[in-house]
Amino acid sequence: MxxxxxxxxxxxxxxxxxxxxxHFMEPAxxxxxxxxxxxxxxxTSFPVVYQNEVLSGNHRTQAAIKAGIEEDxxxxxxxxxxxxEKLAIQLSHNSIxxxxxxxxxxxxxxxxxxxxxxxxxxxxxxxxxxxxxxxxSLSFVQPxxxxxxxxxxxxxRIAFMEGIEKIxxxxxxxxxxxxxxxxxxxxxxxxITTKSKLNILNTAEAFKAMAxxxxxxxxxxxxxxxxxxx
Numbered sequence: 360m361x362x363x364x365x366x367x368x369x370x371x372x373x374x375x376x377x378x379x380x381x382h383f384m385e386p387a388x389x390x391x392x393x394x395x396x397x398x399x400x401x402x403t404s405f406p407v408v409y410q411n412e413v414l415s416g417n418h419r420t421q422a423a424i425k426a427g428i429e430e431d432x433x434x435x436x437x438x439x440x441x442x443x444e445k446l447a448i449q450l451s452h453n454s455i456x457x458x459x460x461x462x463x464x465x466x467x468x469x470x471x472x473x474x475x476x477x478x479x480x481x482x483x484x485x486x487x488x489x490x491x492x493x494x495x496s497l498s499f500v501q502p503x504x505x506x507x508x509x510x511x512x513x514x515x516r517i518a519f520m521e522g523i524e525k526i527x528x529x530x531x532x533x534x535x536x537x538x539x540x541x542x543x544x545x546x547x548x549x550x551i552t553t554k555s556k557l558n559i560l561n562t563a564e565a566f567k568a569m570a571x572x573x574x575x576x577x578x579x580x581x582x583x584x585x586x587x588x589x
Contacts, residue, residue, distance in 0.1 A: 362438040366405065369433055371424050375412045377449070384418045391478070392418060397426040407452065409436040409445060415452035462560045511563050522570035525577060 384392070396402060402423050406416025413420050414436075423431055440448070468486075471477050511519060553565045553572075 362436055362440070365435050365437055366432055367435055368430055369408075369435075370430055371420055372429065373411065374406070374408060374420055374433070376417050376421065377413060380417055381450070382417070389418060389422060392422040393425050396423050396428065401428065402431045405432050405434045407436065407448065408433045409440055409448075412445075414445060414449045509563050509566055511567075515563065515567050519567060519570050522574050525574060 396419070402419055404416070404419060406420050407414050416433075436448075468477065477483075549569060550562060550565050553559060553568050554562075557565075557568055559565045559568060
């Protein structure tokens with residue numbers, strides 16, 4: 360579905376707001392949006408409109424009017440749309456959203472010096488708080504194993520796999536690809552301790568650090584073994 364659009368300035372009060380809108384905004388967030396628009400003096404993200412009906416940007420339109428802005432620009436769809444196409448556009452603008460990397464988001468937020476601008480961002484320090492999980496209180500009936508998925512950058516994955524290979528050669532027994540459920544707590548504790556001691560937030564980076572430490576320990580043992588045989 361290819362559509363044609365134009366950007367034009369209109370009287371916001373003449374636009375029709377959707378009667379049924381699945382996208383909602385809490386009062387406090389709406390108040391913040393009004394304050395932000397009032398501060399900007401204009402809409403910095405244009406509503407999408409078809410035949411004077413706002414398909415996307417209903418809250419922005421209402422907030423702008425409440426902020427005292429009578430006229431502003433919109434993205435006006437000039438193509439003919441069916442009812443299905445109108446609904447599809449409405450739902451897609453509300454449902455297709457990217458995800459934030461919480462670590463980067465926190466870093467960017469903390470880099471803002473002005474408290475006023477932090478409020479403008481719509482985030483607070485509480486946005487980054489995570490509830491502590493009591494591992495001992497968790498009860499696992501099925502399954503009796505734990506899967507752990509870790510994402511590495513290509514060069515980090517190579518370094519980690521090289522570390523695993525060296526550890527495997529050092530071991531006398533065959534490499535076992537499964538472990539007891541109790542081993543999960545051991546790995547979990549090791550990861551948490553590494554993060555805490557080395558001030559690491561990313562789990563993959565913590566595993567990389569653990570692999571580095573393991574390799575250092577193995578090299579020390581190899582040196583000691585070499586000295587003992589001479």
